[in-house]
Amino acid sequence: MRIPGIREEVVEKLRFMFEPNSVAVVGASRDPGKIGYQCLRNLVEGGYGGRIYPINPNADEIMGLKCFPSLSEVPGEVDLALIVVPARIAKSAIEDCVRKGVKAVAMITAGFSEIGKKEEEDEIVRICRENGIPLLGPNIVGISNSWKKCNASFCQSLPYAGRTAFISQSGALAIALIGWTWLYRVGLSSMASIGNKADVDFSELILYFGERDEHTNCIAMYIEGLDAGPEFIEACRRVSPKKPLVALKAGKSERGVAAAASHTGSLAGAPLIYSAAFKQCGVIEVSSLIELFDSALALSLQPPMLGDFPLIITNGGGAGVVATDAAERYGIPISDSPPDLAKSLRKYMPEFGSAKNPVDLTGMGTADKYEGAIREALAHPGVDGLAVLYCHTAITSPMKVAEAIYGPYSELKNNKPIVAAFIGGSECEEAASWLKERGVPAFPSPERAMRALSALRAYGRIRRRFGG
Amino acid sequence: MRIPGIREEVVEKLRFMFEPNSVAVVGASRDPGKIGYQCLRNLVEGGYGGRIYPINPNADEIMGLKCFPSLSEVPGEVDLALIVVPARIAKSAIEDCVRKGVKAVAMITAGFSEIGKKEEEDEIVRICRENGIPLLGPNIVGISNSWKKCNASFCQSLPYAGRTAFISQSGALAIALIGWTWLYRVGLSSMASIGNKADVDFSELILYFGERDEHTNCIAMYIEGLDAGPEFIEACRRVSPKKPLVALKAGKSERGVAAAASHTGSLAGAPLIYSAAFKQCGVIEVSSLIELFDSALALSLQPPMLGDFPLIITNGGGAGVVATDAAERYGIPISDSPPDLAKSLRKYMPEFGSAKNPVDLTGMGTADKYEGAIREALAHPGVDGLAVLYCHTAITSPMKVAEAIYGPYSELKNNKPIVAAFIGGSECEEAASWLKERGVPAFPSPERAMRALSALRAYGRIRRRFGG
Numbered sequence: 001m002r003i004p005g006i007r008e009e010v011v012e013k014l015r016f017m018f019e020p021n022s023v024a025v026v027g028a029s030r031d032p033g034k035i036g037y038q039c040l041r042n043l044v045e046g047g048y049g050g051r052i053y054p055i056n057p058n059a060d061e062i063m064g065l066k067c068f069p070s071l072s073e074v075p076g077e078v079d080l081a082l083i084v085v086p087a088r089i090a091k092s093a094i095e096d097c098v099r100k101g102v103k104a105v106a107m108i109t110a111g112f113s114e115i116g117k118k119e120e121e122d123e124i125v126r127i128c129r130e131n132g133i134p135l136l137g138p139n140i141v142g143i144s145n146s147w148k149k150c151n152a153s154f155c156q157s158l159p160y161a162g163r164t165a166f167i168s169q170s171g172a173l174a175i176a177l178i179g180w181t182w183l184y185r186v187g188l189s190s191m192a193s194i195g196n197k198a199d200v201d202f203s204e205l206i207l208y209f210g211e212r213d214e215h216t217n218c219i220a221m222y223i224e225g226l227d228a229g230p231e232f233i234e235a236c237r238r239v240s241p242k243k244p245l246v247a248l249k250a251g252k253s254e255r256g257v258a259a260a261a262s263h264t265g266s267l268a269g270a271p272l273i274y275s276a277a278f279k280q281c282g283v284i285e286v287s288s289l290i291e292l293f294d295s296a297l298a299l300s301l302q303p304p305m306l307g308d309f310p311l312i313i314t315n316g317g318g319a320g321v322v323a324t325d326a327a328e329r330y331g332i333p334i335s336d337s338p339p340d341l342a343k344s345l346r347k348y349m350p351e352f353g354s355a356k357n358p359v360d361l362t363g364m365g366t367a368d369k370y371e372g373a374i375r376e377a378l379a380h381p382g383v384d385g386l387a388v389l390y391c392h393t394a395i396t397s398p399m400k401v402a403e404a405i406y407g408p409y410s411e412l413k414n415n416k417p418i419v420a421a422f423i424g425g426s427e428c429e430e431a432a433s434w435l436k437e438r439g440v441p442a443f444p445s446p447e448r449a450m451r452a453l454s455a456l457r458a459y460g461r462i463r464r465r466f467g468g
Numbered sequence: 469m470r471i472p473g474i475r476e477e478v479v480e481k482l483r484f485m486f487e488p489n490s491v492a493v494v495g496a497s498r499d500p501g502k503i504g505y506q507c508l509r510n511l512v513e514g515g516y517g518g519r520i521y522p523i524n525p526n527a528d529e530i531m532g533l534k535c536f537p538s539l540s541e542v543p544g545e546v547d548l549a550l551i552v553v554p555a556r557i558a559k560s561a562i563e564d565c566v567r568k569g570v571k572a573v574a575m576i577t578a579g580f581s582e583i584g585k586k587e588e589e590d591e592i593v594r595i596c597r598e599n600g601i602p603l604l605g606p607n608i609v610g611i612s613n614s615w616k617k618c619n620a621s622f623c624q625s626l627p628y629a630g631r632t633a634f635i636s637q638s639g640a641l642a643i644a645l646i647g648w649t650w651l652y653r654v655g656l657s658s659m660a661s662i663g664n665k666a667d668v669d670f671s672e673l674i675l676y677f678g679e680r681d682e683h684t685n686c687i688a689m690y691i692e693g694l695d696a697g698p699e700f701i702e703a704c705r706r707v708s709p710k711k712p713l714v715a716l717k718a719g720k721s722e723r724g725v726a727a728a729a730s731h732t733g734s735l736a737g738a739p740l741i742y743s744a745a746f747k748q749c750g751v752i753e754v755s756s757l758i759e760l761f762d763s764a765l766a767l768s769l770q771p772p773m774l775g776d777f778p779l780i781i782t783n784g785g786g787a788g789v790v791a792t793d794a795a796e797r798y799g800i801p802i803s804d805s806p807p808d809l810a811k812s813l814r815k816y817m818p819e820f821g822s823a824k825n826p827v828d829l830t831g832m833g834t835a836d837k838y839e840g841a842i843r844e845a846l847a848h849p850g851v852d853g854l855a856v857l858y859c860h861t862a863i864t865s866p867m868k869v870a871e872a873i874y875g876p877y878s879e880l881k882n883n884k885p886i887v888a889a890f891i892g893g894s895e896c897e898e899a900a901s902w903l904k905e906r907g908v909p910a911f912p913s914p915e916r917a918m919r920a921l922s923a924l925r926a927y928g929r930i931r932r933r934f935g936g
Binding site for chain 1: 506582583622624636637638639640641643644645646647648650651690692716718719720721722723724726727728730731755756757758783784785786787788789790792793794795796797802803820822824826828831859860861862891892893894895896897912913914915916
């Protein structure tokens with residue numbers, strides 16, 4: 001069923017999907033091996049504070065919660081119905097949703113268009129649309145919202161809480177990447193598995209997270225194929241001046257197109273057309289899952305880089321060289337420090353250091369040297385952004401350098417983006433996590449830090465182009 | 469001082485540098501803030517089993533070790549002298565080495581050609597060469613050898629033990645990346661910081677690790693610039709049929725060339741010339757530090773991929789699609805499974821799975837399904853290599869899948885390379901570490917696994933071209 005243009009009324013109702021005050025699990029089960037059990041457990045264990053209604057005609061109680069034979073018998077309102085019943089009774093579950101006046105439906109149940117059962121899917125969509133109920137899915141892993149602690153999915157945990165809304169056309173990846181959010185401290189506001197996108201599509205989700213969700217600063221997408229190109233482009237163009245959009249288009253290679261077709265049935269289409277469309281509507285395109293997460297981390301935490309002069313500060317010449325190479329690869333211009341800045345930076349390094357760009361504090365770069373140099377750089381009107389690189393040395397601990405970054409950053413707050421790289425062992429990992437928890441994106445390698453900075457620069461250029 | 473061609477006698481003597489039976493720390497100090505103290509402590513704490521001689525005219529004893537006023541007074545033989553005295557007395561320290569008949573010298577002391585003092589450096593080189601003593605440095609962080617537990621450096625710890633020899637033209641990176649060896653379980657046999665490479669250069673180190681060090685399977689290099697191009701090419705061409713060589717050439721961008729010149733004084737030179745030279749002599753070139761380590765991990769653990777049919781096995785369609793895209797990006801051909809293989813793989817997946825390539829076991833891919841599919845793939849004559857991808861699901865734990873990979877791999881041992889990706893949280897990290905400790909390279913993302921497989925394929929092609 002082709003989506004008929006941008007549907008503002010659907011967008012508006014997505015609040016019931018992502019910030020529900022009550023969730024019914026239609027098909028809740030007592031069998032721990034069943035998804036109907038796992039979804040209920042995940043809601044409860046995630047600490048969801050709204051009302052939870054397990055629906056199952058054959059149970060009185062599951063996990064200590066009173067069970068209802070059907071939605072109609074639930075006493076209060078139901079914002080979100082999470083449907084996990086078998087496909088053959090999905091339609092009657094939807095009809096039950098209509099009778100109850102459910103506000104939004106997320107349908108985990110699989111076995112529709114992805115296995116050729118298009119008519120059954122269309123019928124369900126028709127019923128939902130006639131009754132003004134937005135339907136996410138079918139064939140999804142569910143949704144989660146960190147701020148409501150609402151894990152309405154079969155992902156075992158909520159994501160690490162943060163400011164990126166993640167929309168994934170792959171369910172398995174969505175689940176797996178929840179693990180990354182914890183491991184790499186890339187916080188999500190919401191996760192939406194989009195599945196067969198029979199009704200709610202990228203465009204409505206983008207508009208919801210972009211214009212109506214105050215917890216979201218950045219929208220990250222895993223896309224295999226788009227059916228509703230014009231709506232996608234319109235939604236992105238509307239949102240991109242307000243919040244950054246970053247996308248991994250999978251199925252870009254010749255063979256990858258075939259793999260995507262086999263996976264989600266996507267007409268993955270000519271890769272260049274996607275890239276052109278992304279450019280046209282202000283979507284930052286990346287080419288790997290790690291780049292997607294690194295970029296989202298930076299974009300959700302930091303302001304865009306509005307000019308073209310980033311400064312690199314390092315304590316290791318080699319790290320500076322690889323960062324410079326990466327900068328060129330990612331299109332970030334690197335030029336000499338302005339003479340007055342170079343002069344003031346000289347105070348923070350021995351004679352054999354370098355005040356050019358990269359600024360090399362050398363192995364003698366202690367935390368106070370870092371702090372001084374960072375402060376000068378942030379205060380200088382010619383500097384548009386900062387990449388601070390640290391190679392683990394015995395002279396200064398990673399955490400001291402993290403503090404030396406956080407100090408001036410939190411005091412000055414002058415709208416210049418900052419990224420960091422901590423190259424070393426577990427102490428470096430800890431320092432990077434500490435910084436990320438405080439709003440500074442930090443990475444294990446100089447190249448990844450520069451890639452993240454390039455996303456901030458790309459967004460700066462989008463803002464200049466589209467306003468915002 | 470230009471190196472006069474390949475010097476076999478120097479190569480031979482490098483065993484005293486990397487596997488010394490005795491180490492003198494010339495300039496050992498009682499002051500914990502001094503490098504002369506740290507180097508001694510690192511040798512002792514690293515568990516070095518040979519004899520350690522601190523040399524310091526003003527101390528009787530350091531860390532419980534008897535101290536000698538000069539090398540000449542050391543009773544036994546001295547294989548390696550690690551020199552940490554100030555630059556102004558470095559020459560007399562070298563003369564003392566000559567008098568003592570020291571077998572090899574590693575000179576941490578800085579303050580030579582890197583700050584314009586080329587004559588002083590040349591003089592030291594001249595003395596060493598006249599007396600047949602190989603000199604590493606000056607201006608290095610030292611050397612370490614995992615198998616001898618010899619940490620003759622100011623790196624705080626030995627590397628995680630393994631089979632890659634790492635030669636670094638950046639000292640700070642060498643120290644920092646020792647942290648990576650532990651964090652990412654990328655084992656090193658030796659680490660050599662090459663510094664000003666006034667005497668011993670890449671060529672001799674390559675020949676030593678390539679032809680004379682049985683603990684080394686793979687040589688990884690961080691290169692900013694080469695002064696002795698012909699020797700480098702000759703050494704690589706000799707070694708590449710026997711052991712894989714992988715290099716990150718830093719300072720490839722226009723601006724990076726300038727940064728490298730400022731860092732190591734390297735004439736970083738035309739980047740394309742380096743790439744052409746690497747190709748010519750069988751060096752696998754990578755473009756980031758992470759790629760360098762990922763490739764080294766794979767090349768040091770796994771056999772090369774000798775044909776052109778790798779099979780991808782996944783439990784998530786999306787992971788398969790991004791892996792396929794990455795394969796194309798890295799030049800790995802992906803084609804359909806042979807019909808007989810496809811037929812036998814069908815046993816391990818539900819009807820909606822895919823036996824094409826990527827092989828999608830779907831979210832229902834339990835450990836026994838993985839094991840069955842992996843066994844079929846490894847046993848099939850048409851399969852030249854294997855990438856196993858796992859998205860964390862509730863259905864199978866990462867460790868079970870790791871075991872499902874290790875089982876058939878360790879039983880069949882049929883010279884086909886295998887790499888894995890575990891996408892998820894800390895349990896995935898643990899499973900990947902477990903596999904790496906058992907010889908299977910495992911990564912946190914599909915793209916990184918495919919990049920590693922591409923290095924194994926590149927080495928397969930080098931072997932076909934150069935023999936070996």
